[in-house]
Amino acid sequence: MTIQDAIAYYKNNFEKCWSDEKYKWVAVKYYREHWDIKAKDFAGMLINAFGEAANLLSGAMYYPYRMLCKFAQQNPEKLRSLFQLLYNESLPLIDRLQPFRSGCEELLHGYQELHETDPEKSLSNYQDLRALCVYLSFEYPEKYFLYKYRMYMDFKKLVNYKETSVEKDSEIRKYDNYARMCAEVINAIMADPELIEKQRQQVKSEPECYSDPDFHLLAQTIIYVSQGMNEVGEQPEIKAKGAAVADDDVETTRYWIYAPGDGAAIWDECYKKGIMAIGWDEIGDLRAFDSKNAMKERMKAVIDPNSSYSMAGHATWQFANEMKPGDIVFAKKGVHLVIGRGIVESDYYFDAKRKDYKNVRKVKWTHRGEWQHPGNTILKTLTEITPYTDYVEKLNALFESDTINDGDEKAFEYPSYDAEQFLEEVYMDEASYKTLVELVQNKKNVILQGAPGVGKTFAAKGLAYSMLGVKDPNRVL
Numbered sequence: 001m002t003i004q005d006a007i008a009y010y011k012n013n014f015e016k017c018w019s020d021e022k023y024k025w026v027a028v029k030y031y032r033e034h035w036d037i038k039a040k041d042f043a044g045m046l047i048n049a050f051g052e053a054a055n056l057l058s059g060a061m062y063y064p065y066r067m068l069c070k071f072a073q074q075n076p077e078k079l080r081s082l083f084q085l086l087y088n089e090s091l092p093l094i095d096r097l098q099p100f101r102s103g104c105e106e107l108l109h110g111y112q113e114l115h116e117t118d119p120e121k122s123l124s125n126y127q128d129l130r131a132l133c134v135y136l137s138f139e140y141p142e143k144y145f146l147y148k149y150r151m152y153m154d155f156k157k158l159v160n161y162k163e164t165s166v167e168k169d170s171e172i173r174k175y176d177n178y179a180r181m182c183a184e185v186i187n188a189i190m191a192d193p194e195l196i197e198k199q200r201q202q203v204k205s206e207p208e209c210y211s212d213p214d215f216h217l218l219a220q221t222i223i224y225v226s227q228g229m230n231e232v233g234e235q236p237e238i239k240a241k242g243a244a245v246a247d248d249d250v251e252t253t254r255y256w257i258y259a260p261g262d263g264a265a266i267w268d269e270c271y272k273k274g275i276m277a278i279g280w281d282e283i284g285d286l287r288a289f290d291s292k293n294a295m296k297e298r299m300k301a302v303i304d305p306n307s308s309y310s311m312a313g314h315a316t317w318q319f320a321n322e323m324k325p326g327d328i329v330f331a332k333k334g335v336h337l338v339i340g341r342g343i344v345e346s347d348y349y350f351d352a353k354r355k356d357y358k359n360v361r362k363v364k365w366t367h368r369g370e371w372q373h374p375g376n377t378i379l380k381t382l383t384e385i386t387p388y389t390d391y392v393e394k395l396n397a398l399f400e401s402d403t404i405n406d407g408d409e410k411a412f413e414y415p416s417y418d419a420e421q422f423l424e425e426v427y428m429d430e431a432s433y434k435t436l437v438e439l440v441q442n443k444k445n446v447i448l449q450g451a452p453g454v455g456k457t458f459a460a461k462g463l464a465y466s467m468l469g470v471k472d473p474n475r476v477l
Helices: 003-012 014-034 042-049 064-074 076-086 094-114 129-139 149-159 170-190 193-204 216-228 267-273 292-302 310-322 389-397 419-425 430-443 456-468
Strands: 255-258 275-278 328-333 337-344 359-372 382-384
Touching: 003 014, 003 149, 003 170, 003 193, 003 216, 014 042, 014 129, 014 193, 014 216, 042 064, 042 076, 064 076, 064 094, 064 129, 076 094, 076 129, 094 129, 094 170, 129 170, 149 170, 149 216, 149 419, 170 193, 170 216, 255 389, 267 275, 267 328, 267 337, 267 359, 275 310, 292 310, 310 359, 310 382, 328 359, 419 430, 419 456, 430 456
Parallel strands: 255 328
Antiparallel strands: 255 382, 275 359, 328 337, 337 359
């Protein structure tokens, strides 16, 4: 695949890409209209100026904006001086990044001392290379680029980009290589007058957007959205993601338990025809809906306005959008019997010729019979059971005495994952990482403590993957 293929993908999906990524143009212009390093109320100014940055400065276990706000309120003059340093273009970049972070670390220590009893007090200042590139790109959008390590590595691999930087500092070398790659994307943009005209007209029509005259935001966006392409430059089919936040970029086998009609009424047909099918035919082709809520509202409109359809909407959405070829399905009858096992072979389709149960997928049923279910099964028509590993193991154990042709199941080549990638995604210093690895290797367990939603699962899974050297969700529970 080439950079030109990535540009073609952006052009072919222009409306969606622009809708999803426009916020960056808005954020840069908003910052430039509201940033004032000399502001009397520096804290209020900073909080407002970066207020449109959205997920550029926040995310799962990633809170640089939140910490900036706390530092600004606690010691605005100290933070002001740090930004003056960071934005001083007369100094080499290496002489600005680390001093800025060191200053933020001092601010963090001061914050922690003042909030010793706060159970949610931060243990990190979160001012990594990604965050600092946001600040620099907002202040000097004609010179710097929004940066994210994983985005860079994915695109580098996609277009087979060869690194050429000779910078000695590893962090500066990393960004320099990325900036050089962005420059190549800009060169390709400049050779595409159709794209230039289309992009400029779009930006011009929306006055809240930064003009981006040098196409730095556009280059970064093309690199970012190219993650939606496959190796031959095409948009892949919708794929379900891994079950945990740390592996949502890895395709995995998911497990489902399924009722083939009331009392397994259509089981014989499903087995003979190699399909699985569900009802709710009244709402039509499930691909027509863009959300679970839309499905539920349609069910209320055409079936029963007094029912919530929460479970039904969830089941139809998962059947059409989240289940995928290669997944394992266990068929059940009532609450006590498992009557089959199969492997999903197709995407969802709507078969209007069927009398009922028109929502269909093809399945290769590998087993048919009757097995006692371990305990009472779930009553719903379709339920994903992947997260319940003990339950999945018990169901798999029912078929261990029978021969299963594992060659029929989809094989996955999982991406490599090392300490460097972990440290890019989880804000942790190398010394702390090595300590954790040693604890796991020697003590066999580590307890991570923190409030809900701060990223404990993300960090734990990432740590495990970095020690394995590969992002294989099937080896990490």
